[in-house]
Amino acid sequence: MRDKVFESLKVGNLSIKNRIAMSPMVTNYCGEDGELTDRYIEYIRERARGGPGLIILEAAYVHPTGKGFRNELGIHKDELISDLKKLTEIVHEEGSKIGIQLYHGGRQTSSDVTGQQVVAPSPIPCPVKQEKPKELTKKEIDEIIDAFAKAAERAKKAGFDLVEIHGAHGYLLNQFLSPYSNKRNDEYGGSFKNRKKFPLEVVKNIRKKVGDNYTVTYRLTSEEFVEGGLTINETKNYAQDLVNEGIDLIHVSGGVYETSHKIIQPFFESEGLYVDNALEIKEAINGEIPVMVVGRLKNPEKLENTIAKGIDMVAVGRGFLADPYFPKKMEEGREEDIRKCIGCNQGCIDRLFAGDSITCLGNPLCGQEYKYNTNKTTTPREVMVIGGGPAGMEAARTAAERGHKVKLYEKENKLGGKFSSVIVPPYKDEFDDLNQYLKKQLEKVGVDIKLGTEVDKDLIENNNVDEIIMATGSTPIKPELPGADRKNVVFAEDVLTGRAEVEGNILVVGAGLVGCETAEYLAEKGFDVQVIEALDQIGADVGSIKPLLLANLNKLNVDISKNTSLKEIKENKVIIEKKGKEQIIEDISTVVLAVGYSENKELLEQLKETNINVQLAGDSVYPRKIIDAIHEGFRAAYNIE
Numbered sequence: 001m002r003d004k005v006f007e008s009l010k011v012g013n014l015s016i017k018n019r020i021a022m023s024p025m026v027t028n029y030c031g032e033d034g035e036l037t038d039r040y041i042e043y044i045r046e047r048a049r050g051g052p053g054l055i056i057l058e059a060a061y062v063h064p065t066g067k068g069f070r071n072e073l074g075i076h077k078d079e080l081i082s083d084l085k086k087l088t089e090i091v092h093e094e095g096s097k098i099g100i101q102l103y104h105g106g107r108q109t110s111s112d113v114t115g116q117q118v119v120a121p122s123p124i125p126c127p128v129k130q131e132k133p134k135e136l137t138k139k140e141i142d143e144i145i146d147a148f149a150k151a152a153e154r155a156k157k158a159g160f161d162l163v164e165i166h167g168a169h170g171y172l173l174n175q176f177l178s179p180y181s182n183k184r185n186d187e188y189g190g191s192f193k194n195r196k197k198f199p200l201e202v203v204k205n206i207r208k209k210v211g212d213n214y215t216v217t218y219r220l221t222s223e224e225f226v227e228g229g230l231t232i233n234e235t236k237n238y239a240q241d242l243v244n245e246g247i248d249l250i251h252v253s254g255g256v257y258e259t260s261h262k263i264i265q266p267f268f269e270s271e272g273l274y275v276d277n278a279l280e281i282k283e284a285i286n287g288e289i290p291v292m293v294v295g296r297l298k299n300p301e302k303l304e305n306t307i308a309k310g311i312d313m314v315a316v317g318r319g320f321l322a323d324p325y326f327p328k329k330m331e332e333g334r335e336e337d338i339r340k341c342i343g344c345n346q347g348c349i350d351r352l353f354a355g356d357s358i359t360c361l362g363n364p365l366c367g368q369e370y371k372y373n374t375n376k377t378t379t380p381r382e383v384m385v386i387g388g389g390p391a392g393m394e395a396a397r398t399a400a401e402r403g404h405k406v407k408l409y410e411k412e413n414k415l416g417g418k419f420s421s422v423i424v425p426p427y428k429d430e431f432d433d434l435n436q437y438l439k440k441q442l443e444k445v446g447v448d449i450k451l452g453t454e455v456d457k458d459l460i461e462n463n464n465v466d467e468i469i470m471a472t473g474s475t476p477i478k479p480e481l482p483g484a485d486r487k488n489v490v491f492a493e494d495v496l497t498g499r500a501e502v503e504g505n506i507l508v509v510g511a512g513l514v515g516c517e518t519a520e521y522l523a524e525k526g527f528d529v530q531v532i533e534a535l536d537q538i539g540a541d542v543g544s545i546k547p548l549l550l551a552n553l554n555k556l557n558v559d560i561s562k563n564t565s566l567k568e569i570k571e572n573k574v575i576i577e578k579k580g581k582e583q584i585i586e587d588i589s590t591v592v593l594a595v596g597y598s599e600n601k602e603l604l605e606q607l608k609e610t611n612i613n614v615q616l617a618g619d620s621v622y623p624r625k626i627i628d629a630i631h632e633g634f635r636a637a638y639n640i641e
Contacts, residue, residue: 002300004307005314006331009053011290012215012248014161016097018053019307020327023294023317024101024164024219025348026058026069028357029367034061034074036083042370044087047320048094051327055096056164056315057087059103059171062151063144065119066104066172070355075100075151081158088159099162101219102151102206104144106172107133107181108257121176121198122183128257141188141198144172149205152216162215162248165203169263170256173199174221177238180229180256196238203245217249217292218242222277225259232277236284243285250285251292251315252278260349261548264318267343267427268548271296275306282310298341300330318348321360337444339363339437342430346627350543361627362434364394364634372638376403381640382464384409386455386603387471389417390626391618393438395469395633399640400445407463408447411454415439417473418619418626421496425517426524426552431626457606468612469636470604471629474597474619479509483569484593492518492594502527504589507574509566511538515594516549516560522592523556530585532564532576541625566591597623615639 006018029040048055060075061067067074074080084100091098107120110131119140120133136144152163167173175181176198182189188198206216220239224230239250252274255262265273278293285291290312297303298319306314319326323339330338339362347359347366360366365374380403385396388410396408414420419435422428442449453459460468476491478484492514494500504527508519511533523529531553538560539546553560561578568575573586599620607614615636618629 002304002330002333005303009290009313011162011217013213014097014215014248016053016313017095018051018327019313020052020303021054021056021292021313021315022047022052022320023315024056024058024166025317025321025358026072026352027367028069028071028352028355030071030073032071034067034072034076035080036073036087038370039367040073041087041090043367045090045094046369047324048091048096048098050320050323050325051331052096052320053313054161055091055098057098057100059101059166060151061104062102063104063147065114065116066106066109066144067114068103068105068109068171069352070113071357073100075102075154076147078154081154084155084158084160092159097161099164099215099217100155100160101164101166102148102155103166104148104172106170106175107131108170120172121181121188124181124183126170126257128260135184138186145198145201145205148202149209152206153209156210156214162217163206163210164217164219164251165206166219167199168219168221168253170221170224170258173202174230174256178224178230178256180224180226192234192237196241200241200245203242203247207246212246215248216246217251218247219251219253220281221254221256222252222274222281223254223262224256225254225262226256229256232280236281239281239285243288247289249290249292249313250281251294252281253294260544264345264349265296265343266345266545266548267430268545268552269296269343271298272302272306275309275311278311279309296343300335300338303330318343318360321348321358321366322363336437336440340430340433342434344431345544346625353544359631362437362630364631377640379641380404381466383407383467383469383637383640384455384460384463384465385469385471387417387473387618387620388412388415388449388451389471389473389618389629390419390438391473391620391629391633392417392469392471393442393633394630395471395617395637396447397438397441397445398634398637399469400442400447402637402640404467404637404640406447407450408442409450409453409455411452413452415442415449415451418629421493422626424496425521428517455603457609460607460610460612465610465612467640468607468610468614469617469633470607470614470620471617471633472600472603472620474599474623476593477596477598478593479566479595481566481568486569486591488589489569489591489593492592495592496521502590502592505587506530506590506592507532507585507588508592508594510594510596511560511562512540512594512596513542516542516553518592518594519558520549520553520556523553523558529556529558531558531560532566533560533562534565536563538562599623
């Protein structure tokens with residue numbers, strides 16, 4: 001089956017060397033007017049080297065009103081052609097084909113980004129962006145149709161092998177097609193025939209502009225997952241219209257901003273969730289053109305099975321952020337060397353929708369390729385890494401990969417650190433993929449691992465050490481309040497790792513990520529769980545998975561109270577303060593503390609006495625998330641000269 005993934009595929013008149021495409025993903029790496037940057041070019045170059053058959057560049061706005069992100073790629077003016085041509089030449093030199101996705105954000109953007117009023121089929125705000133758009137006039141519709149066609153012409157001039165029309169994810173073309181967002185009463189609204197008029201006119205005009213021999217594909221939301229939205233039955237019919245208008249491949253996806261977890265699926269969603277929809281669409285069009293599917297495709301076996309079922313091509317997005325070389329590694333049978341996407345969305349989507357540029361939790365080089373020389377050092381050093389958690393493992397791996405001689409010391413009898421608790425809550429087992437990857441790579445790059453060994457000044461002085469990276473992590477905080485030392489008071493981390501047992505009804509103190517996930521874990525085991533949070537916000541540090549996590553807690557009947565602080569812990573009850581009034585919660589057998597962490601720096605003073613250069617990484621700097629730990633471990637290793 002693996003050979004099938006690496007067979008060539010004909011799409012229109014274009015021959016693609018294998019069945020793996022890099023899916024378009026907005027990066028925020030470009031200039032404010034959509035121009036390319038060195039950062040973006042090197043990011044794409046690295047992924048072209050990884051062996052995909054096709055790279056489709058991120059959604060490129062065709063008209064100023066359609067720009068969705070501040071530093072998004074543009075193709076709205078002729079001045080961008082020359083730099084885009086340089087990029088297509090780079091990708092071709094690396095052996096891949098390259099396309100660009102043409103899009104208009106419609107109501108799923110903001111005037112802060114576009115600099116003008118948001119536009120849409122109807123003056124109905126996007127529930128997420130919440131900005132009332134201007135209803136497009138017929139003249140303005142024609143202007144946008146022309147903008148799509150001219151953008152396609154620019155793409156052809158720039159050397160792109162294909163253009164993909166973005167008709168998915170609740171953007172403008174999708175907005176016209178869907179009764180959820182299109183409430184017009186003219187020729188562009190009402191019936192399905194009228195609603196599909198605008199997107200099909202875009203397709204027709206692009207085809208006229210680029211000619212019959214140029215490859216044009218279409219990204220389609222197969223379902224919107226909102227009340228009154230598009231379903232697979234309508235989109236199957238629409239797919240046949242796309243075939244009739246000369247589309248060469250249909251790229252099947254799903255979701256709109258209101259159901260964004262269906263667009264960029266976190267670990268809560270199943271892998272390959274749109275494969276069945278894609279098969280239905282292929283059957284509906286009688287296999288007349290190839291069908292490609294996207295959506296949580298990360299494991300080689302899943303890619304193989306998807307192609308074996310009859311899907312023509314698989315699109316992988318975040319998998320290329322985590323490991324640009326995964327197609328080559330897959331083809332060579334080196335699955336254990338693939339750093340897989342874990343569906344956390346912390347480095348990519350959480351950052352993107354906060355207005356930042358994307359990265360990857362597990363791959364600190366993502367988007368930083370232009371900054372770092374990955375050649376081996378010419379001045380190898382003796383490096384001691386203290387701590388075998390995420391920061392320490394990444395620091396040791398990177399330092400050894402660069403050519404340094406590395407010893408990694410961990411006081412426990414196993415590596416992993418915070419991974420040991422992070423992988424336990426429901427749906428979080430994929431974090432162990434990264435944990436196991438790091439462990440395996442430490443072996444492969446020759447790191448000398450010393451388990452069950454606590455470092456002190458004497459140990460350092462008895463070894464040849466040039467550089468030290470301290471990644472000693474953090475310890476859970478125990479608040480100073482009456483009863484905190486009782487036997488029925490335990491830390492969330494100890495519950496998750498099995499070091500502490502719970503019984504009876506449970507109160508979790510703290511509704512951040514750790515507290516919420518511990519409550520979820522215990523509730524799924526059948527415990528009656530309540531959560532209190534002193535702040536006025538639940539899940540302040542959770543990120544884009546927050547709605548899904550809170551929905552799951554609600555299903556599990558976990559009661560969460562904000563603006564509520566713990567005052568005292570008694571035998572079988574606790575005293576809390578809520579809105580300035582003390583209350584008693586009876587029948588509480590176990591209190592689980594999830595109120596934060598404090599950094600472990602006890603060793604630092606001893607290290608300073610050695611006069612050896614010391615760098616701190618991860619929670620030993622101050623407690624944060626695994627993404628911070630891994631990225632700091634990487635940078636610390638690169639700082640060694």
